[in-house]
Amino acid sequence: MKPVEKELICVTCPRGCRLRVLTDGDKVLEVFGNNCKRGASYAEMELRDPRRMVASTVRVCNGERPVLPVTLSAPIQKRLIRQLLREISTVTVEAPVKMGDVIIQNVLNSGINVVASRNLKSAGKTH
Amino acid sequence: MQRRWDVVVIGTGPAGLAAALSAREHGAREVLVIDREPEPGGILLQCVHNGFGLETFREDLPGPSYAQRYIDLAEKAGVRFLMDSMVLSVSRDFRILISNSQQGILEFQAGAVVFAMGCRERSRAQIRIPGTRPAGVYTAGTAQRWVNMEGLMPGKRFVILGSGDIGMIMARRLTLEGAEVVRVVELMPYLSGLSRNLVQCLQDYDIPLFLSHTVTNVLGNNRVSGVEVCAVDAQLHPIRESAEIIPCDTLLLSVGLIPENELSLKTGVLLDPLTGGPMTDNTGATSLEGFFAAGNAVHVYDLVDYVSQAGQAAGKSATLFAAGKLPARADVFPVRYEGAIRYGVPQRISCSSLAEEPLVLQMRVRQPMEDGAEFFVSAGIGGEATGELLFKRKFPYARPGEMVTLTVQTSAFASLKECGGLTVRVKEETA
Structure with missing residues (x-):
């Protein structure tokens, strides 16, 4: 197969390096334009198995707020994001909740947990 | 609640929390933070996305977790919180007038004051978009609060004006919640937010970005029915021939932030016309002795970690001043x-x-x-x-x-x- 050049913007840090990646099929031959090592591993991962952190909210029952912000224990495959959001939308949690509480364990068999981003008290108890 | 405090901090966002915590750490005995919201954390509470704290905690946290860590630290350090309370004025002799629904009017005496009120979003009136005035024109931050804290969706089909980070982050958030974001329109020929957000917020979800374009008209009577979008020339003037009507029910504005200084201005603090915030020195001191400022109230930051650092410096200086230990100016x-x-x-x-x-x-x-x-x-x-x-x-x-x-x-x-x-x-x- 003939090597193909692809362009990517690295999302690892706020700098956003513009990468040019020389690939042969799904193999990365060389990465140009990265200012640090993380750029090269991002390019490899992005072409082989692209992943993202995803944050959302879930419904809360009997809480001081109607929704609880949640995040992931690790980045998830990009292709699973829509399905993940459908899973998250089916959940209702009962207050109180502590930051780090697992809201969905091993979501979509990904090995990743959906966790609470903050504490949430029961309704009626103010700060 | 007692009347006298060593240090009073106005605002419980990242700047205020760091200032109050730092005041306790530097030896201030009585430290109070006041906020008009029912719970501390400021704007971080509605920023549910990740990307906070890489400098401070060496971890990639969502906004509410970053806030929670500082709230826990401040509470443990003995900072007192007065929530649901509006500061009405701060006098030059450090008297703070407050109103809330539980106690009515309160007056406190402080040894030093830290202003940490954050910033506000630029609105439609400030960028003068012509057209009708239907429901459905909101700032991106307002929509963010509704979606992430109130559990409400402000529309079904969105156009976003401005490529700031909040605008792009909301484009992704609304898409994940099932809405359609038809395009993001940016007046300047370059992105105003971070390039990584172009990738992970717009490109990941095939949301088109139109640089050198702007919204030139809002259509609709009771509710937005569409917006007119035009390309702009090098002088940023709309090119009429390029006008295009985009049907939508909501227009979100992500067109800049302005430091909030109604209170500090009334106290007599000098503002810098370039930043819109108080002129400060490297200790967070404003033009008025004993009054300090930090965070987005001073100028608009792009990373929360720097806001916390500024709050920490201001809290330390306020403590030294209240104790009579700040060197003469x-x-x-x-x-x-x-x-x-x-x-x-x-x-x-x-x-x-x-x-x-x-x-x-x-x-x-x-x-x-x-x-x-x-x-x-x-x-x-x-x-x-x-x-x-x-x-x-x-x-x-x-x-x-x-x-x-x-x-x-x-x-x-x-x-x-x-x-x-x-x-x-x-x-x-x-x-």
Whole structure:
């Protein structure tokens, strides 16, 4: 197969390096334009198995707020994001909740947990 | 609740929480933070996305987790919180007038005050978009609050004006919640937020971005029915022939933030017309002795970690002032940011405080410099022939959306007293 050049913007840090990646099929031959090592591993991962952190909210029952912000224990495959959001939308949690509480364990068999981003008290108890 | 406090902090966002925590850590006994919201955390509570705290905690946290960590630290350190309370005024003799629905009117006496009220979003009236005035035109932050804190969806089909980070992050968030974001429109020929958000918020979800375009009309009677979008020329004037009607039910505005200073202005603090925030020195001191300021109330930051650092410095200085330990303000010198630097903070430096920590200068450039930018700090103020070069640093690029930070070791300033101030300049490199 003939090597193909692809362009990517690295999302690892706020700098956003513009990468040019020389690939042969799904193999990365060389990465140009990265200012640090993380750029090269991002390019490899992005072409082989692209992943993202995803944050959302879930419904809360009997809480001081109607929704609880949640995040992931690790980045998830990009292709699973829509399905993940459908899973998250089916959940209702009962207050109180502590930051780090697992809201969905091993979501979509990904090995990743959906966790609470903050504490949430029961309704009626103010700060 | 007692009447007298060593340090009173107004605002419980990242700047206020860090200031209050730092005040306790530096020995202030009675520290109070006041906020009009029912719970502390400020705008972080609605920023449910990740990307916070890489500097402070070496972890990639969502906004509410970053806030929670500081709330826990502040509570453990003995900071007192007064929530659901509106500060009405702060007098020059440190009397703070507050109103809330439980106690009516309260008056407190402080030893020192830290202003940490954050910023507000620029609205439709401030950018003068013509057209009707239907429901469905909101700022991106308002929509963010509804979606992430109230569990409400403000529309089904969105156009977003402005490519700031909040606008792009909301484009993704609304898409994940099932809405359609038909396009993001940016007046300038470049992105105003971070490039990584272009990738992970817009490109990941195939949301089109139109640079050098703007919204020139809002259509609809009771509810927005569409917006007119035009390309703009090099002078940013709309090109009429390019006008296009985009059907939508909601227009979100992500068109800039303005430091909130109603209170500080009323107290008599001097503001910098370039930043919209108080003129401060490197200790967070404003033009009024005993009054300090930090965070987005001073100037709009792009990373929360720097907001926390500024809050920490202001909390420390407020504590020293309240204890009568802050050195007199004899040796305060101006810093001038020139040429292609749009603005910078601090605007003054206090020499007596320099011995302890390196001087941190933060600034934004006017236009993107993609092939490199070199920054120079020299002694003296004004004129072509300024004094001795004290510091220089080269960056691979400088962009208006990304603040430039120069950390200058204080040993460079031995002769500052003689030179009367500092001048900061930038030279753009060309490929």
